[in-house]
Amino acid sequence: SQKIEQNSEALNIQEGKTATLTCNYTNYSPAYLQWYRQDPGRGPVFLLLIRENEKEKRKERLKVTFDTTLKQSLFHITASQPADSATYLCAPGPSGGGADGLTFGKGTHLIIQP
Amino acid sequence: NAGVTQTPKFQVLKTGQSMTLQCAQDMNHNSMYWYRQDPGMGLRLIYYSASEGTTDKGEVPNGYNVSRLNKREFSLRLESAAPSQTSVYFCASSEVLRRSNQPQHFGDGTRLSIL
Numbered sequence: 761s762q763k764i765e766q767n768s769e770a771l772n773i774q775e776g777k778t779a780t781l782t783c784n785y786t787n788y789s790p791a792y793l794q795w796y797r798q799d800p801g802r803g804p805v806f807l808l809l810i811r812e813n814e815k816e817k818r819k820e821r822l823k824v825t826f827d828t829t830l831k832q833s834l835f836h837i838t839a840s841q842p843a844d845s846a847t848y849l850c851a852p853g854p855s856g857g858g859a860d861g862l863t864f865g866k867g868t869h870l871i872i873q874p
Numbered sequence: 875n876a877g878v879t880q881t882p883k884f885q886v887l888k889t890g891q892s893m894t895l896q897c898a899q900d901m902n903h904n905s906m907y908w909y910r911q912d913p914g915m916g917l918r919l920i921y922y923s924a925s926e927g928t929t930d931k932g933e934v935p936n937g938y939n940v941s942r943l944n945k946r947e948f949s950l951r952l953e954s955a956a957p958s959q960t961s962v963y964f965c966a967s968s969e970v971l972r973r974s975n976q977p978q979h980f981g982d983g984t985r986l987s988i989l
Contacts, residue, residue: 794977803878803964803980804917849917861907861919861932862978 762788766850766865773840773872781835781868783850790852793826793833798847798867807848808835840872876900880965880981887955887988895950895984897965905968906948907978908932908940910961917964923948924970955988962986 765784773779783793792811796804810817810826810833817824823836833852837844847869851862881896899906908920909932919932923942937959939951948967952959962985966978 801982803966803982804978806977806979809977861909861922862917863919863933864909864917866914866916 762786762863764850764852764863764865766848767868768866770869770871773870775840775842775872775874777840779837779840779844779870779872781848781850781870783833783835783852783865785831785852788852789828790854792853793824794851794853794862795822795824795833795835796849796851796864798849804849804864837870842872842874845870845872878965878967878979878981880963880984882984883982884985885987887952887986889956889988891955893952893955893986895952895963895965895986896947897949897981898947899965899967899979900946901967901969901979902945903967903969903979904945905970906942907966907968908938908948908950909964909966910934910959911964911983912961920950920963957988960986960988 763786794809795807798804808817808824810824821838825834847867849867850865878899904925907922909917911917918934920938921932921940923929926945929940941949962983964980964983966980968978969976
């Protein structure tokens with residue numbers, strides 16, 4: 761069955777440093793992968809989408825890589841700030857793309873310390 | 875822009891009671907979804923609707939029914955609530971373009987407790 765793994769432990773990073781979060785998946789080949797941010801008591805908010813034919817995607821201080829050989833995506837936040845503290849979810853899309861719902865990882869809780 | 879609106883925000887039910895969770899989106903999206911989120915389990919898909927008039931089961935559909943009332947609204951019904959259905963329920967919507975799904979837009983959830 762499909763399996764998605766994210767760092768289960770909270771990740772503590774000092775302000776100003778780069779935070780790197782990992783998402784590994786097994787037993788399928790997603791056509792794309794999405795990253796979301798979730799704050800306590802709120803719904804997830806979309807951050808970035810990367811497709812299977814893209815190696816890297818950037819948006820301001822965020823960078824996502826997608827290695828279909830390793831079955832892994834890395835999510836980087838450069839120059840991290842306390843406001844970046846949240847839970848980050850990865851969601852590989854279905855193999856055929858389309859309208860099927862996403863399968864989410866359990867999320868990594870990121871804490872940026874001043 | 876309201877985005878995705880879920881009602882109610884909080885609800886407490888007794889075992890065996892029924893309830894309908896409401897969701898509406900104002901982004902003219904074709905696809906809508908219902909997820910539940912439990913501690914240590916992450917988000918799990920209950921049902922989805924690829925377009926108006928169609929619904930499909932997700933990973934955990936047992937004990938739930940859905941209705942895609944129109945393009946804007948997608949409701950989730952618990953016919954006979956059980957304590958195992960205590961969870962936070964999220965509705966989401968997205969547009970679908972070719973093979974690449976578009977981002978999903980989530981509501982802020984309904985926190986449901988079954989006693």
